[in-house]
Amino acid sequence: MKQVVQNYKSGELAVLDVPVPGCKPGGVLVRTAYSLISTGTELMKVSEAGMSMLGKARSRPDQVAKVVQSVATNGVPATYRKVMGKLDSYTPLGYSLCGVVEQVGPGIDDVVVGDVVACAGNEHALHAELNWVPKNLYARVPDGLASRHAAFGTVGSIAMQGVRRGEPQLGDVALVIGLGLIGQLVVQLLVASGVRVVGVDPDPTRCELAERLGAAACGDPASAAVEAAVAELTDGHGVDQVYLAAGGGSNQPVELAARLCRDRGRVVDIGKCRLDLPWNAYYEKELDVRFSRSYGPGRYDPEYELEGRDYPIGYVRWTERRNLACFLDLLARGSVDVEPLVSHVADFDDAVETYQSLKDGGLKAVAVLFRYPEHAGEAQAPAVAVPAVKPRSSGVTTPARSAKAPVRLAFVGAGNYATSMLLPHLAQRDGVELSTVVTTTALSAANAQRKFGFAEATTDLDAVLGDKSIDAVFVVTRHSSHAELTRRALLAGKAVFVEKPLALTEDDLAGVLAAVEESGNDRLQVGFNRRFAPLLNEAKKQFGARTGPANLRYLVNAGRLQHGSWYLQQGTEGSRFAGEGGHFIDTASWLLEADPVSVYAVATSDNEDLQVVLRYPDGSTATISYVTTGAPSFPKETLDLVADGKVLRLDDFVRASVYGRKRWVSSRLPKARDKGQNAELAAFIKAVRTGGPMPVPLESLVATTAATLAVQPGLAGGAPVTLARTR
Numbered sequence: 001m002k003q004v005v006q007n008y009k010s011g012e013l014a015v016l017d018v019p020v021p022g023c024k025p026g027g028v029l030v031r032t033a034y035s036l037i038s039t040g041t042e043l044m045k046v047s048e049a050g051m052s053m054l055g056k057a058r059s060r061p062d063q064v065a066k067v068v069q070s071v072a073t074n075g076v077p078a079t080y081r082k083v084m085g086k087l088d089s090y091t092p093l094g095y096s097l098c099g100v101v102e103q104v105g106p107g108i109d110d111v112v113v114g115d116v117v118a119c120a121g122n123e124h125a126l127h128a129e130l131n132w133v134p135k136n137l138y139a140r141v142p143d144g145l146a147s148r149h150a151a152f153g154t155v156g157s158i159a160m161q162g163v164r165r166g167e168p169q170l171g172d173v174a175l176v177i178g179l180g181l182i183g184q185l186v187v188q189l190l191v192a193s194g195v196r197v198v199g200v201d202p203d204p205t206r207c208e209l210a211e212r213l214g215a216a217a218c219g220d221p222a223s224a225a226v227e228a229a230v231a232e233l234t235d236g237h238g239v240d241q242v243y244l245a246a247g248g249g250s251n252q253p254v255e256l257a258a259r260l261c262r263d264r265g266r267v268v269d270i271g272k273c274r275l276d277l278p279w280n281a282y283y284e285k286e287l288d289v290r291f292s293r294s295y296g297p298g299r300y301d302p303e304y305e306l307e308g309r310d311y312p313i314g315y316v317r318w319t320e321r322r323n324l325a326c327f328l329d330l331l332a333r334g335s336v337d338v339e340p341l342v343s344h345v346a347d348f349d350d351a352v353e354t355y356q357s358l359k360d361g362g363l364k365a366v367a368v369l370f371r372y373p374e375h376a377g378e379a380q381a382p383a384v385a386v387p388a389v390k391p392r393s394s395g396v397t398t399p400a401r402s403a404k405a406p407v408r409l410a411f412v413g414a415g416n417y418a419t420s421m422l423l424p425h426l427a428q429r430d431g432v433e434l435s436t437v438v439t440t441t442a443l444s445a446a447n448a449q450r451k452f453g454f455a456e457a458t459t460d461l462d463a464v465l466g467d468k469s470i471d472a473v474f475v476v477t478r479h480s481s482h483a484e485l486t487r488r489a490l491l492a493g494k495a496v497f498v499e500k501p502l503a504l505t506e507d508d509l510a511g512v513l514a515a516v517e518e519s520g521n522d523r524l525q526v527g528f529n530r531r532f533a534p535l536l537n538e539a540k541k542q543f544g545a546r547t548g549p550a551n552l553r554y555l556v557n558a559g560r561l562q563h564g565s566w567y568l569q570q571g572t573e574g575s576r577f578a579g580e581g582g583h584f585i586d587t588a589s590w591l592l593e594a595d596p597v598s599v600y601a602v603a604t605s606d607n608e609d610l611q612v613v614l615r616y617p618d619g620s621t622a623t624i625s626y627v628t629t630g631a632p633s634f635p636k637e638t639l640d641l642v643a644d645g646k647v648l649r650l651d652d653f654v655r656a657s658v659y660g661r662k663r664w665v666s667s668r669l670p671k672a673r674d675k676g677q678n679a680e681l682a683a684f685i686k687a688v689r690t691g692g693p694m695p696v697p698l699e700s701l702v703a704t705t706a707a708t709l710a711v712q713p714g715l716a717g718g719a720p721v722t723l724a725r726t727r
Helices: 041-049 053-059 061-074 076-087 153-166 181-192 204-212 224-234 252-260 279-284 320-332 348-360 416-427 442-452 461-465 479-491 506-519 534-543 576-592 677-690 698-717
Strands: 002-007 013-017 027-037 090-092 096-104 116-120 130-134 138-140 173-177 196-200 217-219 239-244 261-269 288-291 342-347 367-371 383-386 407-412 432-438 456-458 472-475 495-498 524-526 551-557 598-603 610-615 621-627 637-643 646-651 655-659 721-725
Touching (some): 002 348, 027 348, 153 181, 153 239, 153 261, 173 252, 181 196, 181 204, 196 204, 196 224, 217 224, 252 279, 342 348, 383 698, 407 416, 407 461, 407 677, 416 442, 442 456, 479 495, 479 506, 495 677, 524 698, 534 646, 534 655, 576 610, 576 621, 576 698
Parallel strands (some): 173 196, 173 239, 342 367, 432 456, 472 495, 551 621
Antiparallel strands (some): 002 013, 096 116, 551 637, 598 610, 598 721
């Protein structure tokens, strides 16, 4: 990414390519739309950088004192190396911007990716394409407020804090000395507070601008008109507050403040003004001199700014962040107008030339904005491709079968799920012949052969795929091998039943579909069995047709895995949700009779408990809560579907009910917890035997797999992931 930097030793300004900041906990990564140049603070810093070493020393006596102390402690050589090293380094510029949240860090729950925020901080709201901003230094931009206006949020907060320090009341009269960017904002905030304002600045154009923005009168500090206006508005008593928004080395502002302020009035220093207070004048009026510390309470407190620890509102009403939000609200409601302050909008790539023009006086401006590339103003929503399913090649047909000929099956893998949930339903089924079992170890093949009656046991997959007598292949291996084995079986012309997941990556999924296109063989089924569960099918029938959008909640109390389970090998076998989540997404899509169009996922800090929100074309949503930290005694799966004044409830495939005009409740004594494996296998065998359509359309299998794959990038990016259909 690009960022504006300056070398304080040489004065060089540059737009550098620098690494993108990481999205740390407690903050958000923001892509900048507009950033504001502080024509006071930043230009002062730029000007100082162009001075000689002696000039720098004269302008920063505070830093010189630190150098002297370092010499006394560390000696001249060490101090010289330290000072030169610090001077001869790039430092950032900028502290006020508006942008779009691109990534949300852990611990942040008040904004989401795509929200527009205003950001503050000379370490966090820099002139850069991307910034990491901690929680207390950003605020959401109200709807309808332009980003270029919201970029004034920080300087607006500085002005607001100054006004708060003056404690103005309705009917007060205030004097604002210095009508630059901060001064113009102070004028507007005072006017919005019911205060009559007199402004002072040697630049007549700035005086005219302040009067347009609500000041009662403005003029040169040396003119008699200013004193006359104050006398008229205050009946000769003097102003209630003076706001010092001027810079420079002149002591004239504090002297003018003493002369025009009433007895026991308040003088608030907002800018960096010379403060050689004329003692007699301030003493005789007992003037209250106050300093305004930047954007408000919390400034320079690392626990507030970096660690996100807020101050209780009962003790500190207006903090940095609350000032920022308040100023944005005033902008949105039109109480403050910053558009007249915008003198120039420069492209970010022209930053160096813009600073130079400001420094040389060629560009005279109150406020200058950097405009970032148009695409940078919008969050780039991540997307996962949903590959198009190509129709079967012409001329490719499913061979006709004799109704009496058995369907010959081969199993690749014979682990726990295959031997407990699939093979028991197939071993005694009429019209099915368990032909061959293929495993990586000879003994496991022999055990499966003995237990379920396979005709053959082997470790040679190629021999099975080349056996033309085998009609269908079951892929029941570890997750990482599913896509490749499925691809090979499809190319061999076999009907394929693959346990979930079909694929662990987008490339794997694309490879399976490439095999479908190449071979013309789309005879594929994934083991999404829950849509075949008899109890759920009956409940869906009782629920009836749906006319409006639905809300579906699916709680999966997955529980902890035993130590040593291969499901924990996420580096090779994918996450638990990648392996199992397709079950629940498929069930939701089947109930809602559509495929999802986007996926949003959030997780606990250890990524074990997930919330996955699916959005569907008709506005329906499905929320899948996949948790591992629940009580083992609680049912594993509970589901609620709400739509059209009706509710469908499923309790762990043991009991179901539908609430509507009439109530339906399933039997209290079910024969068994049937999650649909038997019916699913029956449908698959029938499709293979008859050559009819597969139980689940291939398009649906692909959409469910893509939605499952989208969860991981969704967790990483903190954004809804669009499921983009390809052609």
